[in-house]
Amino acid sequence: MKETMNDTILGISTAFGKGAISIVRMSGSEALEIASRVFKGKDLRKVPSHTVHYGHIVNPKTEETIDEVLVTVYRAPKTYTREDIVEINCHGGIFVTNQIFELLALQGARIAEPGEFTKRAFLNGRIDLTKAEAVMDVIDAESKAALRLANYGLRGDIKNAIDNLRSKLMNIIATIAVNIDYPEYDDAEELTNSVIKPQIQDIYNQLKKILAYSSDAKKIKEGIKTVIIGRPNVGKSSLLNALLREDKAIVTPIPGTTRDIVEGKLVLGSIMLNLIDTAGIREAQDEVEKIGISKSQHKIDEAELILLILDGSEPLEKMDYDLLELVRNRPHLTVINKSDLPLVVNPEAFSDAIVISATNPNDISKLEEAITKYVMIRDINDTDVSYISNTRQLAKINEAISNLDEAMKAISENVYIDIVDIYIQAAWNSLGEIIGEVRTDQLIDELFSKFCLGK
Ligand SMILES: Nc1nc2c(ncn2[C@@H]2O[C@H](COP(=O)(O)OP(=O)(O)OP(=O)(O)O)[C@@H](O)[C@H]2O)c(=O)[nH]1
Ligand SMILES: [Mg+2]
Numbered sequence: 001m002k003e004t005m006n007d008t009i010l011g012i013s014t015a016f017g018k019g020a021i022s023i024v025r026m027s028g029s030e031a032l033e034i035a036s037r038v039f040k041g042k043d044l045r046k047v048p049s050h051t052v053h054y055g056h057i058v059n060p061k062t063e064e065t066i067d068e069v070l071v072t073v074y075r076a077p078k079t080y081t082r083e084d085i086v087e088i089n090c091h092g093g094i095f096v097t098n099q100i101f102e103l104l105a106l107q108g109a110r111i112a113e114p115g116e117f118t119k120r121a122f123l124n125g126r127i128d129l130t131k132a133e134a135v136m137d138v139i140d141a142e143s144k145a146a147l148r149l150a151n152y153g154l155r156g157d158i159k160n161a162i163d164n165l166r167s168k169l170m171n172i173i174a175t176i177a178v179n180i181d182y183p184e185y186d187d188a189e190e191l192t193n194s195v196i197k198p199q200i201q202d203i204y205n206q207l208k209k210i211l212a213y214s215s216d217a218k219k220i221k222e223g224i225k226t227v228i229i230g231r232p233n234v235g236k237s238s239l240l241n242a243l244l245r246e247d248k249a250i251v252t253p254i255p256g257t258t259r260d261i262v263e264g265k266l267v268l269g270s271i272m273l274n275l276i277d278t279a280g281i282r283e284a285q286d287e288v289e290k291i292g293i294s295k296s297q298h299k300i301d302e303a304e305l306i307l308l309i310l311d312g313s314e315p316l317e318k319m320d321y322d323l324l325e326l327v328r329n330r331p332h333l334t335v336i337n338k339s340d341l342p343l344v345v346n347p348e349a350f351s352d353a354i355v356i357s358a359t360n361p362n363d364i365s366k367l368e369e370a371i372t373k374y375v376m377i378r379d380i381n382d383t384d385v386s387y388i389s390n391t392r393q394l395a396k397i398n399e400a401i402s403n404l405d406e407a408m409k410a411i412s413e414n415v416y417i418d419i420v421d422i423y424i425q426a427a428w429n430s431l432g433e434i435i436g437e438v439r440t441d442q443l444i445d446e447l448f449s450k451f452c453l454g455k
Contacts, residue, residue, distance in 0.1 A: 005123065008034060009116055010109035011454030012101055019092035024100050025454060026109050027081045027117055032073065034107045035086040038100075039071060044086065049075035057090065057100050066099050067091055081117055082124035115451025119444065122436060129436030129447070130158040133390050136451055137221065145220045145270035149387055158393070161210070161386040162434050165203055169428040172199055176421045192420065197411045200424070204404045207397055210388055214397075217389035219304070223265065223272035224375060227299045229327075230309035231319040232256050232280030235337040238358035239309060240264065240277040243368070249277050256285060259292040261299065268372050273305070282319055305375065306332035312355065313341035333374055335367065392447070396430045403427040 008028025014021070026034060036044040041055020051073055057066045067090045074085040090100055105111060113119075115136075122132050134153025141147040152158065175196065228236045232255035240249050240262060249262040262277040276299055279292030300306060306327050310320055324334070334350050336343075340357040347353045354370050356363035388394055407423035432438030 005120070007110045008108070009112035009120075010101065010104050011112040011117065012097055013087070013117075013454035014092070014097075016094070018094060021089050022092045022097040023454075024088045024090065024097065024104065025085065025117070026104060027079075027083045027085045027112075027120060028109075029084060030108060031084045031086045032075075034104060034109050035071065035073075035088070037107050038103050039069075040065075041071070044071065044073055047073050049073065049078070057088065057103065059103060066103065067096050069100075080126075081120040082126045083120060112454065113449070114453050115448035115455055118451055118455055119448040122444075122448075128156075128159045129439075130162070130390075130393065130434060131156060132436075133393070133447070134158075135455070137389070139452065139455070141221075142223070142265070143220070143267045143270060143272045146272070149217055149220055149389060152387060153390075158386045158388060159435050162431050165206060166428055166431045168199065168203055169424055169431070172196055172424055173421065173428065176417055176424075192411050192417060196420070197408060200404050200407055200411075203427075204401060204408070207401050207404070210386060210397055211394070211401070213386075214388045214394055217387035218394075219375075220271065220387075221389040223274040224304045225276070225302060226273040226305040226307060226371075227276045227278060227296075227303040228307045228309060229278055229296060229300060229323060230280060230311075231317060231323070232282050234280070234309045234311040235358045236280065236309050237262070237277050239307070239335070239337065239367075240275055242358050242361075242364045243273075243275060255282070256280060256289055259288050261295055268368055271372065271375055273371070276303075281323065300326065300330075304331060305371070306330055307335055307371075308332055309335050309337050310345060310353075311338055312336040312343045312345045312347075313338040315344055331374075333370060339363070393434045396434045399430040400427040403430065 006029070008026055008030040010024070010026050013023040013025045032045050037060055038057050039053075039055050040058045042053050044053065047053060053071045053073070055069060055071065057069055058064065059066060070089040072087040072089070074080075074087075076083050079085045088100060090096060118127075118132050118135055121127050122129065127135075130153050134150050137150035137153060138147065141150050228240055230236050233253070237249035237251045237258050241247050241251065243266050244264040246264070248264050250257055256279070258277060258279050260279070264275050266273040266275050278296035278299055279289065281293055281296055284290035284293050308323055308327050310316065327334075334353040336345055336347055336350075336353050336355045337358055339355045340359060343355075347355050354367055356367050358364070388397065403423045403426040407420050407427070410420045410423065429438050433443070436444075
């Protein structure tokens with residue numbers, strides 16, 4: 001069915017499955033009318049906005065009662081979508097929820113596309129694109145810090161920062177357009193060099209700063225890819241299990257136990273690690289192990305943090321030295337394991353080794369502290385910068401940066417001012433796409449389709 005903005009949409013806004021309550025939601029000009037046809041209680045068309053009403057959902061044809069419910073009525077424009085909204089809180093069974101949903105659909109409400117409620121909020125001008133994307137980030141947040149970042153977006157910090165930069169660009173565009181005669185400058189060339197160029201440079205610097213902080217923001221949102229490596233039997237899987245507090249990977253005294261990648265998520269305060277346990281690296285004994293080892297090597301290349309595990313109870317082998325060399329120029333921590341056994345590896349020989357036993361919970365806390373310290377994400381309370389973690393938004397920031405770079409180059413080369421103007425306008429457009437002031441229908445459709453149903 002083709003979406004239009006005029007019809008009344010219908011969605012189940014709670015997660016699919018059995019629960020204490022479910023919420024069936026409608027938005028649109030017919031929402032109150034449709035709801036009142038199936039609701040026995042007060043006349044919903046006459047109740048004030050933002051009020052809750054007790055009653056029953058009754059099939060108007062059969063007069064059969066379907067559920068006892070609470071209905072909340074929100075009248076436009078102070079609602080999530082800026083349209084009339086009705087939310088039915090029913091009992092949280094799958095069957096009963098679907099019954100109410102179907103009944104409303106039969107009365108003329110159209111089943112909403114994923115994200116269509118939020119899309120309406122955007123199209124009706126209640127929120128900009130950065131806020132819409134922040135709604136999704138709030139839902140997806142997996143740690144305290146990720147939630148805090150999402151809330152910056154929701155509060156409008158990103159929109160404000162972008163608006164501010166865009167209005168500065170608009171000033172430059174206006175200056176060029178009116179071609180003001182500055183008596184104190186002999187010619188246009190001097191004007192662009194001494195007035196316009198520093199202004200562009202300033203905006204450029206601010207965008208660069210956003211980019212610099214965004215890598216932290218991305219890590220907070222998506223987690224840090226952390227790979228556990230080492231030769232067979234050093235205790236990689238034991239360590240993964242200890243960190244996850246779960247028997248996720250198989251542990252045996254037989255070297256070559258882990259043959260495939262085992263993954264898990266670990267939240268450490270404000271950061272999240274995507275932990276990956278790998279097959280121990282050695283001369284493979286068979287085909288399966290060979291594949292496992294080659295996967296391990298791939299993971300090392302993609303890692304944002306490597307935990308290199310050494311067995312402290314045995315003399316180091318050539319493979320240990322090879323691995324130490326491999327991680328030398330990559331972000332890594334060296335972990336000497338099995339410290340409950342007599343140590344033959346001297347920790348002093350390493351500048352930064354952490355000595356632990358994977359079997360000792362205190363040591364696991366010690367390792368977690370070391371990881372947190374090593375990763376050291378800047379304090380995200382820094383209010384001076386807007387953190388952007390969204391890939392689409394970052395691509396647009398990059399576009400704006402390269403256009404401003406071109407503009408400054410053009411000025412240095414004394415290129416005709418109209419060309420400079422084109423680059424500045426392109427940058428202004430790229431920033432406009434971040435907040436959705438410049439947009440295509442395709443972008444909007446794609447973006448909202450990533451939402452859950454009923455949101
Ligand atoms: N004493 C002692 N034994 C440990 C410790 N950590 C792991 N082990 C033992 O070492 C053996 C190998 O442990 P795993 O965790 O399977 O080692 P791995 O590095 O994953 O081995 P592969 O998967 O074969 O590469 C098991 O018998 C563990 O119980 C430790 O801190 N102290
Ligand atoms: Mg293992």
